[in-house]
Amino acid sequence: MWQAAKSFLLPIWVKSGYYIMLALGVVGVFMGIRQGGKDAARKEQAEDNLEAVEKAHEVENRIDSLDADKRMRLRKKWTR
Numbered sequence: 001m002w003q004a005a006k007s008f009l010l011p012i013w014v015k016s017g018y019y020i021m022l023a024l025g026v027v028g029v030f031m032g033i034r035q036g037g038k039d040a041a042r043k044e045q046a047e048d049n050l051e052a053v054e055k056a057h058e059v060e061n062r063i064d065s066l067d068a069d070k071r072m073r074l075r076k077k078w079t080r
Helices: 002-065 068-078
Strands: none
């Protein structure tokens, strides 16, 4: 009796295991695609941040290169 049930259920378990593994593989692929999108967004954000920092440094260097009188006039304009 047990042998008959076992021989009947074995192909069903094999097929269901196959479909479960297939579904897990598909989920894994989608998770990888999702993670790749997140990494691209992080990279883009980091590039934008680097560009903003470089621009800020450029402005600071330009202001630092001015003489004291021109810096004072800029400071007065900014503090109005």
